[in-house]
Amino acid sequence: MKSLYSIILIVLVAVNFQVAKAEDGYRLWLRYDLVADPGILKSYNKLIKGWIVEGDSPVIQSAKKELDKGLEGLLGHKVQSFTSPGGNGLVIAGTPSGSPVVASLKLNDKLAGLGQEGYLIINTKYRNKKVIVIASNGDAGVLYGVFNFLRLLQTNQPVKSLSITSAPKIKIRLLNHWDNLDRSVERGYAGLSLWNWETLPGKLDERYTDYARANASVGINGTVLTNVNANALILTKDYLLKVAALADLFRSYGTRVYLTARFSAPVEIGNLKTADPLDPDVIKWWKAKADEIYSYIPDFGGFVVKANSEGQPGPQDYKRTHADGANTLADAVGPHGGIVMWRAFVYDNNVPDDRAKQAYNEFVPLDGKFRDNVIIQVKNGPVDFQPREPFHPLFGAMPRTPIMPELQITQEYLGSSTHLVYLAPLYEECLKSDTYAKGKGSFVAKVIDGSLDNHKLTAIAGVANTGDVRNWTGHPVAQSNWYAFGRLAWDPYLTSEMIADEWIRMTFSNNQETLRTISRIMLDSREAAVKYMTPLGLHHIMYSGHHYGPGPWVSRGRQDWTSVYYHKADEKGIGFNRTSSGSNAVGQYFPPVRDLYENIVTCPENLLLWFHHVPWDYKMKSGRSLWDELCYTYHDGVKTVQLMQNQWESIKGFIDNDRFETVKTLLIRQERDAKIWRDGCILYFQTFSKKPIPADLEKPEHDLDYYINHKYTDIPGIS
Numbered sequence: 001m002k003s004l005y006s007i008i009l010i011v012l013v014a015v016n017f018q019v020a021k022a023e024d025g026y027r028l029w030l031r032y033d034l035v036a037d038p039g040i041l042k043s044y045n046k047l048i049k050g051w052i053v054e055g056d057s058p059v060i061q062s063a064k065k066e067l068d069k070g071l072e073g074l075l076g077h078k079v080q081s082f083t084s085p086g087g088n089g090l091v092i093a094g095t096p097s098g099s100p101v102v103a104s105l106k107l108n109d110k111l112a113g114l115g116q117e118g119y120l121i122i123n124t125k126y127r128n129k130k131v132i133v134i135a136s137n138g139d140a141g142v143l144y145g146v147f148n149f150l151r152l153l154q155t156n157q158p159v160k161s162l163s164i165t166s167a168p169k170i171k172i173r174l175l176n177h178w179d180n181l182d183r184s185v186e187r188g189y190a191g192l193s194l195w196n197w198e199t200l201p202g203k204l205d206e207r208y209t210d211y212a213r214a215n216a217s218v219g220i221n222g223t224v225l226t227n228v229n230a231n232a233l234i235l236t237k238d239y240l241l242k243v244a245a246l247a248d249l250f251r252s253y254g255t256r257v258y259l260t261a262r263f264s265a266p267v268e269i270g271n272l273k274t275a276d277p278l279d280p281d282v283i284k285w286w287k288a289k290a291d292e293i294y295s296y297i298p299d300f301g302g303f304v305v306k307a308n309s310e311g312q313p314g315p316q317d318y319k320r321t322h323a324d325g326a327n328t329l330a331d332a333v334g335p336h337g338g339i340v341m342w343r344a345f346v347y348d349n350n351v352p353d354d355r356a357k358q359a360y361n362e363f364v365p366l367d368g369k370f371r372d373n374v375i376i377q378v379k380n381g382p383v384d385f386q387p388r389e390p391f392h393p394l395f396g397a398m399p400r401t402p403i404m405p406e407l408q409i410t411q412e413y414l415g416s417s418t419h420l421v422y423l424a425p426l427y428e429e430c431l432k433s434d435t436y437a438k439g440k441g442s443f444v445a446k447v448i449d450g451s452l453d454n455h456k457l458t459a460i461a462g463v464a465n466t467g468d469v470r471n472w473t474g475h476p477v478a479q480s481n482w483y484a485f486g487r488l489a490w491d492p493y494l495t496s497e498m499i500a501d502e503w504i505r506m507t508f509s510n511n512q513e514t515l516r517t518i519s520r521i522m523l524d525s526r527e528a529a530v531k532y533m534t535p536l537g538l539h540h541i542m543y544s545g546h547h548y549g550p551g552p553w554v555s556r557g558r559q560d561w562t563s564v565y566y567h568k569a570d571e572k573g574i575g576f577n578r579t580s581s582g583s584n585a586v587g588q589y590f591p592p593v594r595d596l597y598e599n600i601v602t603c604p605e606n607l608l609l610w611f612h613h614v615p616w617d618y619k620m621k622s623g624r625s626l627w628d629e630l631c632y633t634y635h636d637g638v639k640t641v642q643l644m645q646n647q648w649e650s651i652k653g654f655i656d657n658d659r660f661e662t663v664k665t666l667l668i669r670q671e672r673d674a675k676i677w678r679d680g681c682i683l684y685f686q687t688f689s690k691k692p693i694p695a696d697l698e699k700p701e702h703d704l705d706y707y708i709n710h711k712y713t714d715i716p717g718i719s
C-alpha cells in the first residue's frame, strides 16, 4: 500500500514539474500552453479537428491568427484551417454578412439583439456534421467570441454542448493611460509608457499588438493614450500622425483610440488669446482640430477632459460652466461620431465645503445641460481611489446625463506594484452598491449600463497599470486587475470569484488545489490592505508625495491634501463628521442610504470613520472600544498578509519557479510595509487616544519618529 502511495506521489510531482516551466509573465493570461489534463486534452482533440473563419477584414484576420495560435498551443499541434466545411469537428467563426457558411446556418434570430460586439458560441450541425459555431453580427463580436472560446479551453471547460450568448452591457470600455509624452507614467509602477513616441509612427513594436490582443481578449474596445493632466502637444500634427499609427494597428483588434484634451490648447498650440469655450474663434479652432484629427484617424473615439481640477485649465477660468466647456468640444467631435468624457473629479482648496461634496455640488445643477455626446466620468468614490470609499453620490443623481465610472487599476493608494491586491472586490463593491435613486435595486451598475435612466451612451474607464516592464504590470498578480476591469466592463454583474477563477486558470494553473489557494489569497487581499492601511473608514492618510506608505501625520501645505483634514483625530476621538451635524455629505445620498450613513448605529463599521467622528471609547459591535478595534483591525490586516505568505508557499512546485519566487519576494516586502502602515498609524493615533495597545498584540518595533522619517529604497515609482 505504502509503495502505491509513493508511485502516485511521484506521478503527481512529475505532472506538476511538467507544467512548472520558466515564465516571465509577458504572455499575460493568453499563454495557450498545452492542456495539462490528458483526459480533457483527448476530449478537445476529438471534438476539434480544424477551423474555418471566413471574411477578410483586419479584425477577422486577427480572429484567425488568434484561433490558429490558441488551438495550436492548447491542443499541442497545428490545427488545420479549411476554406470550406466538410467533416466533423470544425470550429466555424464569422458573421452572416462576411461568411457564407455562417449565413447558411440562419442564425439571425439568435443574433438579433446581440449588436456588433455580442456573439454566440454553439454546438450544432452543418450538413449533418458536428461543428462548433462562433457567430456575431460584427467582426469585433467574432474576435471576442474566439477569445471566449479559447478561454473555455484554457479553463478546461467542456465544449460538447455549448450554448453561449454574450453581449457587452456597457458600450464603451476603456483603459485610461496616465502616460506623459516623455514616457513617464503618472502613478505608474511598471516602467515607462508603452507608447514610444520617439520611434512612432515608423516603428510598430510587437508589444502594441500584444497589448491590443490582451484588451480584446476581455472586450476592452478603447484606449485613451495620454494623461488627463494633459499636454496640448499631443494635438499637434506630428503627434497625431504617431497616434494614427497606433490607431491603425489597434483597429484590427476592435480598439479605438481616444486622447485627453488640454483645455487651454487653443492658446498653447493655436496661438489664440483665449480658450473661452464660448468665444467664436475658440469654437472654430476646436472644430478645425477635430476635422484634422478625423482626417488622420477616421474612427477617433473622442476626448477625455480634466478641467478646473488640481491646477488644470478649464471653462471656469473664463467664468463658464463645465457644461459650456464640454459642449464646445462635443460640438467639434460630434459630427464625426466622437464623444467627450468630462471628468467630475473636481475640488478646490479655496472652496470651504468638504472635498467629498464638491463634485456633486458642482455637477448636479448641470444635469440635462450637456450635449448628447457628453458623458460625465466619475470616480468610484467621492474622494480619490482610496482603499475603501462609499460609492460616489453622483451615481443616480444626474438622471438626465449619462454617467460613467472611472476605476483605478494602477495601485496608487493600494501598494503600487509591490502589494498583492486583487481589485475586483473593490470594483464589485461599487458596482453593486444600491443608490436607491429610483427605489430599491438602483444599483450603480444599472446607472452606468444605462438601464436605470434609459441612456444609450454608456461607458466605463479604468486607469491602466501597464508599462514597459517585461510582465507589463510589475507585480505578476497585478495583471489580474487589468483582466478583472475588462471582464467587469463587459459585464458589471460578474463576481470577483468567477473572474479570479478564470484568470488563475489561464495565468497559472487549472490544478484544483493551486486554484483554490491562489483564489483565496486574491479574494482576501483587498480587505487585508484596507485593514493595514485605512481600517474602519479612515482615508487619505498616506504619505503626501508617493502615496505608498502611511502619513497620518501629514498636516502641512494645501489642507485638502493633508491627512489631518480627513482623519480629524483629537483627544476625544477620530473620524470625519459628515452627518447632518457635520459637513452633511450624507445629505447627497438618497434615503435610505442617507439615513443608514447618518446614524452611527446603522452606519457600516467599515465606513464608520468616513462619516462619523467617533469617541475613542465608543463601543463597537465586537464589544471592544473603538481604540482597541482600530488596533486589532490593523493587526488583522498584517496577519492576513502573513497567511497569504504561507498559502503562497504551499503552491511551490505547482507553478513555475520564476513567478513563484517573484511573488514570494514581493509578499515579504508587503508584510514589511504593512507593518510600517500598522505601527506608524497606531503610534500616531495613540498620541491622541492616550490608550495602551491591547496587551496581546505585538508592539511596534520602533518609535513614531522612525515611521515619520522612514524612506523606501526598493519600491518602484518612489525615489
Ligand code: GCV
Pocket: 178, 186, 187, 228, 229, 306, 310, 345, 384
Ligand atoms: C492624474 C489624484 C492623483 C493624481 C491624478 C488625479 C486625477 O489626485 O494623485 O496623480 O492625476 O488624482 O485623477 O486627476
